[in-house]
Amino acid sequence: MSESIIQIQHLNKTFGEGPTAVHALEDINLDIRAGEIFGIIGLSGAGKSTLVRCMNLLERPTSGSVIVNGQEITKLKDKDLRKARQSISMIFQSFNLLMQRSALDNICFPLELIGVKRAEAVKRARELLKIVGLEERENAYPAQMSGGQKQRVAIARALATNPKVLLCDEATSALDPTTTLSILALLKELNQTLGVTVVVITHQMNVIEEICHRVAILDSGVVAEQGDVAEIFSNPQTDIGRRLVYPNGVQIDHLPASRVIRIAFNGGSSYEPLIASLAIDCGVKVNILGADTRNIDGKAFGTMLLGLPQDDMEATRALRYIQAQPDITVEEVPNHA
Template identity: 55%
Template structure:
């Protein structure tokens, strides 16, 4: 378990100070895929660097399995960093080394015999789907392939935690999807806890189970991804879930408005509004919608308006009868 307790960090320049983190507290359970999301400057990269003490917080504590990482001596901290490894947006591979030697590098630093390090590295190249790239150099690979090599290198020391700092931001959507699928597969097969730092809600939706939203260095909201996606409470969460602007949706067409929330409803694939009209004789205007299909289920919401209060009340009763759909008045 990773516990971030009241983490604060301020950077000072010659003429100003920047509060990057303000009293941040987050708990990540073993085996979770946890997302930390925020706009540029929210403090998310600073926070993830505090986890392995690449950046030391001014206040607060980082506990990994109950151990205060900030109190460790240099040798013990190095050992902890082998258990909490990291991949980056820019891959950070050693360009003068082959892919095999890149993966072997952390094992060499740990004093592992060359033959054992090579065997382990070849196994990891197989794990990330690039066994044929052992003798290739990073410059000969695509961005997605380079990130796979970086993941293999991060796994070399059998870590308990994998930190991903904007790991897919430099990749196209198809390649990003493939890397996220690989990360989930690693999480499931090896039981490694994964923390993903990103500014992209699509990344959180695709792979994370839980999420914390950072806004100006503070935790604006945290919880299950499905809960925050369907019921965002903070303004920061709403900006991420409704990037088109929720307020623009709330046009003054009618005073009788409902938000229909899809929390994993298979029924969302059926023509609900058409059924509402056909079965109940109720006409509804669709003011806006923000939905996403994940597998065979739908998440998100739809904003409806009605001509009168009676129609609105009948619509509430009808929609609430459908599994995994909830309704709230706006």
């Protein structure tokens, strides 16, 4: 999982000109690795759709380069570009199925476009229907299917040409939570069984939490931070990161006047044993002033604010004890009073 499949270098996208120009993307640099599930998260209007559309040149970048599979596609002419695009497929929030075609014929459509014979296309479409769990519904029309089923057909259609990359722009945003989970499980399975690289665009943190290996946070057209999901989750470095990861965030106003520390759990054990052992091992009682922790794969991530005792020696003892714990980072919150 080390080789890169999509590299974005110094990419800029500006819509319009002059004083009304919109700088949708500014100096974006990303390296998406073959075989991973990469998430791009941001608030509405952050530039996510524009960025993902630049990955297959549905949108032409104003400057910068997009390298797919070692090929700088921003330099390709029409014919070669069409060929390169076959290795990148896309699914959308609104499914974008052809309403006048059955599930089977929707999946056959991209194969028809590249001249695959009918019998062969049908065979491939049936295989794909099976993979997405819809073999019983090949004759159903989009109007007769649920949102989850429509997205499954769209996924099957996207996979018809054996792409290396599947771009998903808010693919679960129109679905209820249960259906969202089933579609995410399908994407994860396709990633594992077919080895397809998946790029997930979303405004929902739980989507990232559910399936992504790495994530980039986009804020007003700029990558605010990127890294392993576990790292970003345990200790977001930017305001926007904290806002997305902990929407009910730990507030640091209204704190009492003793020393306050922020600890970040980086995937070690859960937090209760720490607070308990502080009391038992050091005889120090700390106040939990705020906590926003979550479990990923049974490991604790997140931050907690602790008020240390007024007594300086006790406070120092507690601090040293916490500093000695593995998988926990600690910092003093300055000037909170």
